[in-house]
Amino acid sequence: MRTYSSRPRKSQTTPRSSSGIPEPPSSDPSTSAKRPLEDSEANRTSKRARPSPGTTKSKPAAKRKQKSLTQLHFCVDQPIIRRCPLCDLRYTKGATEDVALHKVHCARVQKGMEWSKEEEREGYGTSITEVRSRIKLGNGRTGRIISFPADVGGKIGCKLSSLLQTVNVCLSAPPLSKPTLQTSKAYLFLIPQDGPAKSESIVGCVIAQRIETAMDVISLDSSGPRETEESPKRTVEVAGVFCNPQQLPTPMGISRMFVSSKHRRQGIARALLNAAAETFILGCHLDPRQSQIAFSQPTGDGNKVMQDWGGGRIRIYEED
Ligand SMILES: CC(C)(COP(=O)(O)OP(=O)(O)OC[C@H]1O[C@@H](n2cnc3c(N)ncnc32)[C@H](O)[C@@H]1OP(=O)(O)O)[C@@H](O)C(=O)NCCC(=O)NCCS
Numbered sequence: 641m642r643t644y645s646s647r648p649r650k651s652q653t654t655p656r657s658s659s660g661i662p663e664p665p666s667s668d669p670s671t672s673a674k675r676p677l678e679d680s681e682a683n684r685t686s687k688r689a690r691p692s693p694g695t696t697k698s699k700p701a702a703k704r705k706q707k708s709l710t711q712l713h714f715c716v717d718q719p720i721i722r723r724c725p726l727c728d729l730r731y732t733k734g735a736t737e738d739v740a741l742h743k744v745h746c747a748r749v750q751k752g753m754e755w756s757k758e759e760e761r762e763g764y765g766t767s768i769t770e771v772r773s774r775i776k777l778g779n780g781r782t783g784r785i786i787s788f789p790a791d792v793g794g795k796i797g798c799k800l801s802s803l804l805q806t807v808n809v810c811l812s813a814p815p816l817s818k819p820t821l822q823t824s825k826a827y828l829f830l831i832p833q834d835g836p837a838k839s840e841s842i843v844g845c846v847i848a849q850r851i852e853t854a855m856d857v858i859s860l861d862s863s864g865p866r867e868t869e870e871s872p873k874r875t876v877e878v879a880g881v882f883c884n885p886q887q888l889p890t891p892m893g894i895s896r897m898f899v900s901s902k903h904r905r906q907g908i909a910r911a912l913l914n915a916a917a918e919t920f921i922l923g924c925h926l927d928p929r930q931s932q933i934a935f936s937q938p939t940g941d942g943n944k945v946m947q948d949w950g951g952g953r954i955r956i957y958e959e960d
C-alpha cells in the first residue's frame with residue numbers, strides 16, 4: 641500500500657554566517673548542513689597519547705611503561721551533538737557560536753520574527769499590500785496578512801531573506817534562486833506583539849510562485865488509479881508523494897510554507913493559502929480544488945494541509 645511520507649530530512653546543524661544569522665543549507669543540502677566535527681574530534685585525537693620517539697629508543701623504559709598500561713574507555717553517554725526537541729536543530733554543545741546561533745533560530749521557529757514599524761513604513765503604499773485584516777484565529781487572537789514581491793529590496797528584503805533562511809533550515813531546503821524570487825510573492829501573517837512596543841510578529845509565511853506546469857497526485861483511495869503497482873514507469877515520486885508524470889498547465893506553486901510552532905493549528909497556513917489563491921494573479925481567484933495550485937516537495941505536515949485545503953486536488957511541481 642502506498643503511503644505519503646514526510647520529506648526525508650537531513651540532520652540539521654547550526655550553519656554559520658558572517659551576519660550572525662543562522663544560514664540555510666546550501667543548494668546541496670546533503671553536503672552543507674552538517675557541522676563538521678573536526679574541532680572536537682581533533683581535540684580528542686590530539687589528546688590521545690602517542691608513543692614518543694624516546695619511548696621506542698629506550699627498551700627498558702618501554703617495558704616499564706607497558707606494565708602500567710590501563711584500559712581506556714570512551715565516554716559515550718554524554719553526546720556533544722545535541723538535538724533540540726523544540727526546533728529539531730542539531731548543534732555542538734558547549735561551542736559558544738553554535739549555542740548562540742541555535743538560540744536565535746529556536747526563538748524564531750517557536751515565536752516568529754519581529755515585523756517592525758520601520759519595515760511597515762518603508763513598504764506602506766508601495767511594495768506592501770495588506771491583503772486581509774482582522775483575521776480571527778482559532779485561539780481568539782486577531783491577525784492580518786500582508787503581501788509583497790519576493791525580490792523586494794531594502795529593509796523588507798533583508799527581513800524576508802532572514803525569515804527564509806530560518807524556514808529553509810527547518811525544511812532542509814536550498815535557498816530560492818533569484819529567478820524564482822523574481823516570479824514570487826511573499827505572504828506574511830502578522831499578529832500584534834505583547835507589550836507596549838506596538839510591533840508585530842511574523843508568525844506565518846507562504847511564498848507563492850508563478851509556474852507553468854505541475855503533476856497530479858495519484859489518489860490513495862482504493863477507487864483511484866493504480867499506476868504504481870501495474871505500470872511503475874508511469875508514476876514519479878516526489879518527496880514520498882506519487883504523481884502522474886504528465887505535466888499539466890498550473891498557474892501557481894507554493895514553494896515555501898511555514899508557521900511558527902507556537903501558533904500552529906490555528907488556521908494560519910489555511911488563511912495564508914487562501915490569501916495567495918485569491919490575490920496572486922490580479923483579478924483571478926484560483927481554486928485549489930480545481931487543481932490550479934501546486935506544492936513543491938511537501939513535508940508530512942505540508943501533506944496534511946494539502947489534503948485539507950485542497951481536498952486531494954493540489955498538484956506537485958519540482959523547483960528549478
Ligand atoms: C505545515 C504548517 C505550515 C501548517 O501550518 P498551520 O498554521 O498549523 O496549519 P493550519 O492550522 O492552517 O491547518 C490547516 C489544516 O491542515 C491540517 N493540518 C495541519 N497541520 C496538521 C498536523 N500537524 N496534523 C494533522 N493535520 C494537520 C488540518 O486539517 C488543519 O485543519 P484543522 O486544524 O482545522 O484540523 C506548519 O505545521 C509548519 O510550519 N510546519 C513546519 C514546516 C513545514 O512542514 N512546512 C510545509 C512545507 S510544504
Ligand SMILES: [Zn+2]
Pocket residue numbers: 724725726727728729742745746
Ligand atoms: Zn531549538
